[in-house]
Amino acid sequence: MGQILFAFSTIIVGVFGCVAYFYFSNLLLDRALPAKGPNAGLNINRANAIRPWLFLGPAIVILSLYLVYPVINSIWLSFHDASAANFVGFDNYVWLVNDSKFQESMLNNLLWLIVVPGASTLLGLVAAQLTDSIRWGNIAKSLIFMPMAVSFIGASVIWKFIYDYRGEGNAEIGLLNSIVTSFGGSPEAWITLGFWNNFFLMVVLIWIQTGFAMVILSAALRGIPEETIEAAILDGASPLQVFLKIKVPQIWGTIAVVWTTITITVLKVFDIVLAMTNGQWGSQVLANLMFDWMFRGADSGRASTVALVIMVLVTPIMVWNIRNARKEG
Amino acid sequence: MAQIKLTNVQKSYLDVEVLRNINLELDSGEFTVFVGPSGCGKSTLLRLIAGLESITSGTLEINGMVMNDVPPAQRGIAMVFQSYALYPHMTVAENMAFALKIAKKSSTEIDKAIRHAADILQLSHLLERLPKELSGGQRQRVAIGRAIVRNPSVFLFDEPLSNLDAALRVQTRLEIANLHDSLEASMIYVTHDQVEAMTLASKIVLLNAGEAVQKEGSIAQVGPPLELYHRPATRFVAGFIGSPKMNFIPGHLESASANQATVRLCNGAVVHAAVDARRAKKGEKIELGIRPEHFSSQTLESDALPGKVSYVERLGEVSYTYLSVEGHQDLVTVRNDGDTPHLANDQVNLHVPAKNSHLFDSEGKAFPRILGTGTAG
Amino acid sequence: MADIAGQKARLTWAINISVIVLVLLWTIPTFGLLVSSFRDADQIASTGWWEALFPTERNEIFRAKGADAQNLVGDVYQIKGNLFEGGQGAIIAFGVSSLKPTAYYPGETGKMSRDRLLTLQANGDYVLASPKPFRSSRGVRIFATVQSPPKFTWENYQKVLFSEGVGRSFLNTFTVTIPATIIPILIAAFAAYALAWMQFPGRALLIAAVVGLLVVPLQMALIPLLKLHNDIGIGKDYLGIWLAHTGFGLPLAIYLLRNYIAGLPREIIESAKVDGATDFDIFRRIILPLSFPALASFAIFQFLWVWNDLLVATVFLGNNEEQLVMTGRLRELLGSRGGDWEILAASAFVSIFVPLIVFFSLQRFLVRGLLAGSVKGG
Incomplete structure (x- = not known):
């Protein structure tokens, strides 16, 4: 039972954290730059400039960390020895x-x-x-x-x-x-x-x-x-x-x-x-x-x-x- | 005061200029139709007004306020799209309520607005249906209903009838005309169909395509439908309005006075036209324009155009005779009664009435017509 | 094609038979393991699974009851009993000596030494008769050829689920799979919408980058990422594997979803803009509901991929009881219990049970997804 509970709560935390990010970041943007009042037009245009990056943010971070960085790092590692401490040129x-x-x-x-x-x-x-x-x-x-x-x-x-x-x-x-x-x-x-x-x-x-x-x-x-x-x-x-x-x-x-x-x-x-x-x-x-x-x-x-x-x-x-x-x- | 005013508006995609030098004033309550050949940018012009595309240069004012950088929802407009753009996962009622919900209107207010629109468009029994359960005409009405609930000051229509079959198109056209009368709102309507333009518009804006855009700007002519029919400013306008299209026969100017010009056509025939062609020189190359319906059935020696019948199309109520004229590549179209006696290979002598003739200079500009009372739009 | 006149019936037959052969070839391997998972260990080891479906014939030696069970009926001493003692089976032949174990058919009476007679029925009932009293407390031996019906058991499943740790791994797999399916979809859907319909500088470049990342084999990412995880203190934990699966799934997810979302009618999105919706409203209320088929098909992909993954789990999760997933467990069992097919078979079926359900119930979406983006490198 304990296992099931743990598994369940882990799942909830993982999924909910992700949903919360998108929801609250957009809510915050709408609050900070409301589409009302004297600056409505300006605010909307500003919000439109920022919003793509809210949408893309997590994808860009994860892609760079989990795919781009490893490629670069692998190339670097391939020129180093077993423990990655010493440069060995083309030895590998x-x-x-x-x-x-x-x-x-x-x-x-x-x-x-x-x-x-x-x-x-x-x-x-x-x-x-x-x-x-x-x-x-x-x-x-x-x-x-x-x-x-x-x-x-x-x-x-x-x-x-x-x-x-x-x-x-x-x-x-x-x-x-x-x-x-x-x-x-x-x-x-x-x-x-x-x-x-x-x-x-x-x-x-x-x-x-x-x-x-x-x-x-x-x-x-x-x-x-x-x-x-x-x-x-x-x-x-x-x-x-x-x-x-x-x-x-x-x-x-x-x-x-x-x-x-x-x-x-x-x-x-x-x-x-x-x-x-x-x-x-x-x-x-x-x-x-x-x-x-x-x-x-x-x-x-x-x-x-x-x-x-x-x-x-x-x-x-x-x-x-x-x-x-x-x-x- | 003009409700919508465009001043020197220009639109480019990267370095391709699609709209140029647009100056236009549309009055409140008017039914304006943008018409033109495909690729002329008429839809783009509508989308500039809607705010779905940004204006490259120039200003757009709606109700006296500059709207260039105002997002679509804040412009007080509503738009009916060519494909209707109904939200497929929402019922008719939800479709109409969407904009009001976004604007955080109270549910009683939303309800009232939907009911009102549904009554006008006879959609009350369909409110709970999904778009896919509706016929084409019904979808069209929902799209209009969605515009009505927002109570806009200007309605924008982007070729709204092009997805309907012929019979439904006529019926919906009449409904839109009725709607304009009863709502007393301004409407801007884009179409490539000149029948829709002629029947619906209180003002037609005819747009140029191709090279003419660089020379003359995007707008070819603006005016009430019959003015465009009777006093086309250019050969392009004359050819675009009217069906079948106007015949253009090349020739030379023989002489010109204040109310008449004499023309020698390419096959040697001499005809007269009731135009003021004094700005042209004698012997200058010009083109005579005459609509197929404006030939006279009389056979007269003067002002006659000899030709050989190439073939005859008999449609019942009318028939079209196609003539080949010496020295001229295109066939000349003539509208006759349904029981015309013309047969292929007949030689005929058609009378070209001076009062119905148009004359265009080598640049395509029309010479002003001298029209008797009752013929001008 | 089916309606065309004059089609040959022979051809239709040939096609039908070929398809039957194909289907058999493709299902028999799985079916064999499925059958085996319900047999007990001894049976698996002694006969092929294909024999399990039919009654088996075995030569067995039984022992009748001893002298205690004898009754005197008339002037004959009798011992009555049943060879199977409540079990199932049928006697096909029997004998009274090891030299001729199949001398008699059921219902016949065999002659034994000392004038004893043995009558054996097919159902195992026997009557042992002797003119003299039985002495020995050990009964006489009866040789019989027994046909026993197929016998199946749930024991293997009970065993793997509760004592081999497979049950725990099953839960661990869920803990990995569900967030590792939902998180990438959410992130990819937002990114896909932005790349399809939002205007911002660098958009084309980002799209190209996403497509480019499709080529990175995930093997490449393992070493650097494991180091990274250890450095930033995630170590080997669920968060790490969710992020890893998210990272590896994202390029394809963004690519597929962007293609789909970009294909939605422009006018619907413009209409919503005219209606005053912000991009977040449009995403939530228009894009998400309309993209359901694409989201579902990618979800199935990602679910199957994560559930069936061994490599990422081996690297980013610990090898301990709390974290071992089904595929890892299966591999471990292959190493440690390589010959114990009852354990392997049952474990394998526990592991492929969920994907098979998902597969058969949602095949429609799966096929659609495959057709939309047949570029997944695995």
Whole structure:
């Protein structure tokens, strides 16, 4: 009971404090510069000049403190040693390039980048087209979309159970091993298989992201002018031809946005690797490497350097993505 | 005393000048219509008066007070927007009450004002509805009601009928005219539709667009509707007012006296016009203007314009004959009776009555017309 | 497309079947864990969850009652009883020796040594008959193949909620999530309105800055912010994580809400200005109600994101009992109880239960939000 009370009061204080700021700051402004009396016009104009900053104040403060400052600070940290005390020049960058774990992470991230966005988008596109053309499509959609609501860590638990390995002599309770054995194969500890384990981790992310791709692409497919499809049917195109030659070309822009959005997610993927393998057995990725150096390695210089690498990789994709999304409007 | 007075008003966005050299006096109780082609800045002019845009230079006075820096709510105006701008999440009553609530009026006062407005506009049975549950015409009336409850000294209308269908537009136009009579308030109304301008206005302000703005300022002509029809100051005004639009046929001035000018048209025909063209030189390039409805059906040898019928549009009550005239690119439009005998490829000789002709110099300025009694607005 | 004449029925079938396969692929993993969370530990470890849904067959050894339970009926000594003793199950076959454990079907009578006869019914009732009295107090062994119905239990949930600390984490997650959802929305809504409709110098620059900040990966912010929090004395506490989530959520929130609010009809806002409303009035009475769909969809996003977040919580909240959130708890359990699937499964479901409810009840808004701003980097 005590916990609930504490949680409840903390929530109230947090939320109410925020509401109070906006309410009272505006009230104060209206009191200080009332829209009445001889100076009404002047007061209103003055209040109008001040008010935007009341509205924007908290956002500007928090954004500078929580995003702008860290970027600057990370750059600074990346030129310093583990304890951030001594300037070390480009040592961290040199170390990074030569570090075998970093090389492994870059390669793995590359692998993820090749497989996950493509697979998710493709599956999402197929799912969108298929579910749009059947009566119970909406139910199917929300079931395929559902993993979006599950945390990466929850998804990892779900899939780790599928990949579960009991070893010789025990009944296999993991679905994958059980299927393998029922076809006469021998069970494996899938997530410890060097190189291939990457793919088993990727499946988790594909499973989560396909729903996202499907929802967006489905809306795009439905936004295609009906007349172009009808014209193609009158021209004698088969359903597959209509899909590939009429529909897909018209939604290239959206496909690109979906693709890049998933790409950015992939670059930041962390929870899945942490929960499934923690980067062992050759499955390390950048975000988890950074986390490792930050907490287990306690080296803010190296961790910041890895974080900067992630940002440098994300930026061009994000810029392109925002531009593209704007054009799509 | 003029209720609204604009002196040398100018409006620019960055370095683009959209309104220039506006001097205007609008009297209390007048129904003023701003009209002009799209892009002429007529809505911007209205928004300057409303205070939704700031004036770049010049002064705006309302009831004798300079209003340049006064916020909209303090100007004693109310505005009806093109899209009506009803608050979609509020009922009709709440929509009308909003301004009064902001002004912290008592609830009995608000109630009274809403009832009054609802009675005038026959909205009483709709007060609890949301805007989305109303028809276009009803929404329009709520928008007007919202203006009425504020009891403004000036009503501003920004193309309020453009979202209605044709039949409703005619009906609402009449209602607005009635409202003007019964409220005895000043109204300023923006439209691109000259029929609305002609029927509603006691004063039309016709605005220039394009290059003319630099040359002449934004205002092309100000005056009562029929004055603009009968005495257009420029070729632009003459062409804008009237439908189908006036024909302009190029030619040269042969001779000019105090009450008549002789013109040789591009195809060699010689016609007369009842204008004082003495300020122009002999042989100067001019244009003859004549409205399609002003050709005479008589066939006379003098003052005749020969041409070949290109095609005929028969609308029932009237028909329009389009003539091609030698030496002139555009077709000349002639309004005839519905059962005109003209057929395509007929050669015709149209009489151009001197009293109905307009004459414009090469700059587009009209020569003053000599009008008999009863024809001038 | 559905109405076009002459469409092939075969195609429709193929599509339906493909979708069924897709849906199964996408739901089975979750379903498997859900089923497992209701099974007891021994069962999870001995059979796959897919077998839990069907009756299981097991060979078991029972022991009949001892000599104390015998009655003399006529000239035969009988022991009557039921193998399941109130439990559930069905006998499929039985035997009287370990060499032939399935020699007889239920209802038949098996011959034992010393002229004893055993009759066993499918429901477990047995009659043991002997011409001579039973001596041993230990009953004879009965071998039977038993089919037992699926068996489910709430025990795992009771266990994780009350003794594994998951219940506490559940509350902690709420304490983190609710303010971390509402605060950024409020702040973003005000900022978005200012950026969309208010006139002030530097507006375009600020909009560009917000868009620019969308690219900052939150990993980057962790080290500097943790230091900052420690320096200014917030340390690892709820205030810190609310602010952190607010900061990380703001760029997207402002970007999305500004797009939405800027798309509201200009005339409505001007009309309110003519009506004498200040910007604060307009925001409260016009913008907030009209932006409800956008606010709701962002709220769902932020809620799911914060609820499901592991990284920010790990860094900005302590690892102790008072502050550990669901995702952190789950990760801890994965480490410490990696093989105890009954604990993991139940915990996982406690953690995804709330997001799933939110997801299924508010999917409409979620989809709308996704479509409005498909630029979130996660």
